[in-house]
Amino acid sequence: MYANYAGMTPIAAPVEEAMHATVVELATRGVGAIGTAIARREAARAKVAALVGVTAEEIGFVTNTTSGIRALALGIPWRRGDRVVIFAREFPANVTPWQRAADVFDLRLERLPIAPWHDDVPRGLAELEAVLRTGVRAVAVSAVQFQTGLRMPLAAISQLCRRWGALLVVDAIQAVGVVPLDMPALGIDALACGGHKWLGGVTGCGFVAIRADVAVRLRPLVAGWTSHGDPFGFLLRGPGLLRADAPIRARADMVEDGAFALAASAALDAAVDLLAQLGIPEIYGHVQRWHDLLEPVLVELGFKSLRAADPEARSGILSFRAPNGLNIVGLHERLGASGIGCAIPDGVLRFSPHWSNSPAEHAQIADALALALRPQS
Ligand SMILES: Cc1ncc(COP(=O)(O)O)c(C=O)c1O
Structure with missing residues (x-):
């Protein structure tokens, strides 16, 4: 009896088969396997987008939740002294990247207690608003608290963020795949989600969803060679295309920085198919x-x-x-x-x-x- 999906999913047979097929293709075709893998990843992009209610252009693939939150935390165009709200007892994946951003950009972290959200949500909201009204650039919170399972009232939180001009960034790994989560309806600006828990995939492929109008304002600090427009042209279409000045995509997939986890992406595609069927x-x-x-x-x-x-x-x-x-x-x-x-x-x-x-x-x-x-x- 396995009831630890909040830890890691045991993969289902169709997911295992999708990974196996990718590995076989890699074993027989090497880099020739990449075309199929890219097509499969694009299929996964559309399915993952549908799962959280956004467009495929608002999805970017990352290794895990941490790498997604890190790209967001480093990508916000900070000003020195900006403040970020985080919460006590969050899983560290939603703390460390903000601490690093605070260190690099000279930000101030405001850590709010989580206790009121368990038994007195109006008090939690009032405490949050009291900080927001003094000027906050971003609020970072998990959709579901990893230890207690508390689902946060994201719609109410996002209303406050809107009112006071803060971005709402959500660690969604303990929600997506088991709890309905409609990102536009909840007013979430950006979220990050690893693939290896409720989604049913494996470690190595998760995603960020970033609202299009938020993505254009981010600085692509963790970008790499595949974050540029037409990154593969110089490898496939003859001479003259190896350039270092192609702009970096101003959308969620700017976080896709280099060679990606082919088998893990195929696994995610098959896993999301299963969720959609059910x-x-x-x-x-x-x-x-x-x-x-x-x-x-x-x-x-x-x-x-x-x-x-x-x-x-x-x-x-x-x-x-x-x-x-x-x-x-x-x-x-x-x-x-x-x-x-x-x-x-x-x-x-x-x-x-x-x-x-x-x-x-x-x-x-x-x-x-x-x-x-x-x-x-
Ligand atoms: C709320 C939360 N965020 C993130 C993670 C994991 O982060 P990552 O995908 O970076 O390993 C976990 C559990 O492992 C979690 O419970």
């Missing part, structure tokens, strides 16, 4: 029913559920705080030995099932917990 609202409903069945099992055993009371604030993640005195590392090991795949990020017990999980699994988890919690002799 439908994100249907997947989300399925996962919530799974959570509904498991939650009381753990509460009965004395665990505290961290699931949001507001259904709109729920996600694919269901986490629990263990009863006082319980060794969570030991419990996780014993659950693993019983074949239960879950995680313990910063000490909470986290389950994150996806479309392939069966609602009946709560019984198996209950048995494994009973065994794991038995006093050790």
Whole structure:
């Protein structure tokens, strides 16, 4: 029983087949494989765009969430002393790039507490607005908090950002693929998302989505040779095309800086096909029913559920705080030995099932917990 999609997806058979086909093509044709791979990546671009409600021109492929956020954090045309809002207890992928940008561009980071967003959203919004009204260039937040599974009220946050002239940059890796996320409807300016969790791909290919009017204002600080217009012309179409002055594309794919992960891109394409067939609202409903069945099992055993009371604030993640005195590392090991795949990020017990999980699994988890919690002799 595997319920750790918030960690990494075990890849589905069609995804494995897509990767295998790419590897076979590479083994037999070398660089000749690249044409098919580029076509497949363009297909993935359109599908990923549809998944988050933007156009294909607003998608750029990156290695992982971090590289996407880094391109955004370094690409904003900062002025010295600009301020950026980040939040406490965020996954570090959405912290380190902002710290680096702060270091390089002499910015000030304002770290807001996350606690109010769990039990008092109006207070969270009021705290955010109090900082925004004093002048902030960007707000960086995860769509879903990696530890607790809290889904942030992005529409309300973006309204405040609009009102006070701040960009909203979202780490979307714990949402896209399991939680419906319509970027224009939520008012998100840019997001970054790795491919190896809820999307169902593998490490090495994720994406950024950047609103067209935001992309034209970015400075392409992490650009490389494939970020220019017509990057392949000099390799394919004869002499005279090797130039160093072609402009860098002023759209999301400026972040595509060099040779890309061919097999990982093919994997993402196949993975997004699967999600589209199943439908994100249907997947989300399925996962919530799974959570509904498991939650009381753990509460009965004395665990505290961290699931949001507001259904709109729920996600694919269901986490629990263990009863006082319980060794969570030991419990996780014993659950693993019983074949239960879950995680313990910063000490909470986290389950994150996806479309392939069966609602009946709560019984198996209950048995494994009973065994794991038995006093050790
Ligand atoms: C919220 C969040 N952001 C980012 C990541 C991963 O970042 P990256 O794709 O750069 O490895 C994770 C988990 O690994 C996460 O939970």
